[in-house]
Amino acid sequence: MNPSIAIIGGGPSGLLLARLLELNEIIDYVVFEKDESSMLGPWLQGGTLDLHASSGQMALKQAGLFDKFNKEFARWNASRMHILNPDGETVACFGEDDNTPEIDRVQLRQLLLDSVPEEKIRWCHAVNAVERRTDTEPSAKDNGCIIHFVNGTSASGFRLIVGADGTWSKVRPLLTPSAPVYSGKMFIEGKLSHDNPSYAKAKELAGPGAILVIGKHKMIAVQQLANETYRVYFGLIVPEDFYSHRRSAMTDDLTSRTEAMRSLLLSSHDYFETYCPELKAFVTNAEGPFRSWPLHRMDPEAISWARCVAPGLTLLGDAAHATTPFVGEGVNCSMHDAVVLADYLVEHCGKDKVFSEDQAALESALAAYEKDMFSRGEGLIRRSTQSEATIFADDAPAQFLQFLNDAIANKDLKR
Numbered sequence: 001m002n003p004s005i006a007i008i009g010g011g012p013s014g015l016l017l018a019r020l021l022e023l024n025e026i027i028d029y030v031v032f033e034k035d036e037s038s039m040l041g042p043w044l045q046g047g048t049l050d051l052h053a054s055s056g057q058m059a060l061k062q063a064g065l066f067d068k069f070n071k072e073f074a075r076w077n078a079s080r081m082h083i084l085n086p087d088g089e090t091v092a093c094f095g096e097d098d099n100t101p102e103i104d105r106v107q108l109r110q111l112l113l114d115s116v117p118e119e120k121i122r123w124c125h126a127v128n129a130v131e132r133r134t135d136t137e138p139s140a141k142d143n144g145c146i147i148h149f150v151n152g153t154s155a156s157g158f159r160l161i162v163g164a165d166g167t168w169s170k171v172r173p174l175l176t177p178s179a180p181v182y183s184g185k186m187f188i189e190g191k192l193s194h195d196n197p198s199y200a201k202a203k204e205l206a207g208p209g210a211i212l213v214i215g216k217h218k219m220i221a222v223q224q225l226a227n228e229t230y231r232v233y234f235g236l237i238v239p240e241d242f243y244s245h246r247r248s249a250m251t252d253d254l255t256s257r258t259e260a261m262r263s264l265l266l267s268s269h270d271y272f273e274t275y276c277p278e279l280k281a282f283v284t285n286a287e288g289p290f291r292s293w294p295l296h297r298m299d300p301e302a303i304s305w306a307r308c309v310a311p312g313l314t315l316l317g318d319a320a321h322a323t324t325p326f327v328g329e330g331v332n333c334s335m336h337d338a339v340v341l342a343d344y345l346v347e348h349c350g351k352d353k354v355f356s357e358d359q360a361a362l363e364s365a366l367a368a369y370e371k372d373m374f375s376r377g378e379g380l381i382r383r384s385t386q387s388e389a390t391i392f393a394d395d396a397p398a399q400f401l402q403f404l405n406d407a408i409a410n411k412d413l414k415r
Contacts, residue, residue, distance in 0.1 A: 002157040003028040004355055006147060007164055008127055008171055010035070012105075013317035013334035014164030015112035019063045020342035022116060027345060027355045031116070032147065032155075034126030038113050046105035047223055047231045050079060053099060055332035059339050065115055073111065074101035078224065080209035085397040086216055088276040092404055095209065102209075104226045108331075126150040127170040130161065132310075140357040143312025145174070160362065161313050162341070164334075167296055169319035176305040180296035180322045182240040183385075185392060187293040188261060190286030192222070192230040198285040201278055202230045213279055214396035218271060220282055232286045233293075234265060234272070237392055243292035258288030295324045300381040304374045307367050311359070314366050316341065321377025326387040333380050341369045 005021065007014045010033030021027045051057050051069075060066040079098040083091040103111075113121070128148045133156075138144040146156040163171025167180050192199050202222050205211045210223040219235035236242070243261070265271045265283050272283050303321050317334030348365035349356045356362075390399045 003030045004159045005029040006158040006161045007031045009165035012331050013338045016335050017338040019115045026350045032122045032125040048102045048104050049331050050100045050102050052332045055336040059335035062339050073103045073107045076101045078102035078208045082211045084213045086275045091397045130171050138311045140359045163319040164316040166318045167322040175310045178302035183295045183324050185295045186236050186238050188234040189291040190232045198281050214391050254289035258290045297323045300378040323381045323384045324388050326384045337373050340372050344369045
């Protein structure tokens with residue numbers, strides 16, 4: 001017997017949905033994940049995430065994982081953010097008393113993986129395409145779709161396929177023609193180990209939290225991980241092919257590529273040449289190989305679709321509402337998606353501890369979920385786009401300070 005639900009993507013939203021379905025015991029599922037195993041390479045691990053009380057933390061509580069998270073992973077002292085200008089002067093410090101713990105992305109993934117039976121995860125199953133068959137209509141037991149995998153296999157016979165496969169989702173095209181667009185911003189990512197010449201300065205300025213240097217249409221972010229090393233991000237306004245174009249002109253050698261990019265970032269007025277010496281040193285000393293991260297987002301006006309377009313399909317997280325990471329809510333919103341979807345599936349389809357085969361009930365559950373998700377996703381994209389504009393402004397420090405003052409004033413007014 002096929003599981004009723006196929007979850008494509010083993011990131012936070014997909015694995016959390018799997019965990020919630022596991023707890024309810026009435027809806028069988030399988031997770032298809034492109035990675036070879038749970039072991040990730042150093043440049044696939046990502047940085048650190050802050051989990052908000054009303055979304056990320058709430059989701060872990062719903063999943064019965066909050067106590068383990070709090071005991072083994074939560075860094076409650078890591079929410080401090082130190083904002084500086086390009087001259088190294090402090091603009092603001094905040095977040096010391098914020099009730100928002102940090103967790104490394106790789107730790108969150110492992111926490112969720114450990115909560116799902118191994119046999120429910122299909123590794124090495126990157127999706128090539130999802131196709132709707134034309135020779136059959138969706139039914140109570142089969143949504144009429146075939147999942148084609150890069151490894152040459154395929155799978156079908158699912159009542160519901162959930163695309164939790166990120167920004168470049170292979171499920172999305174069956175629901176909407178909308179696709180992410182390049183924001184015009186890119187991160188170049190490096191790291192600082194304990195013996196790095198800039199490590200002491202990072203610890204002085206960021207401590208267990210992070211620093212954000214803004215101004216002159218660019219940014220530097222330095223953020224501590226659980227092992228007390230730092231990730232460094234150089235944020236630039238550049239064409240989408242900025243790194244790949246130069247890479248082809250350089251060499252296939254990762255070290256040579258990294259050094260060529262470092263030289264460019266240090267020597268050009270468009271990048272960090274005019275930053276003060278102690279901040280430029282983060283560029284000088286950042287360890288490679290550098291990784292480029294072009295930042296894409298969905299159009300907030302185009303993240304919805306009609307249920308009749310694709311019965312038996314839906315999206316979670318970045319697959320539905322990809323955005324830039326400038327408000328720190330992406331993973332939180334994605335985990336919130338999983339909670340809402342699981343709740344509606346159980347409410348509409350989990351009658352008498354059996355997953356109902358009523359197709360109308362399933363579509364009602366998806367419609368209720370998507371109404372909630374569309375609203376939150378649209379708001380997230382708009383907030384992040386506004387924050388992005390502030391951070392990359394020429395006078396970003398002044399704009400950011402005004403934003404903080406307005407937020408404080410509004411908080412006082414609400415009181």
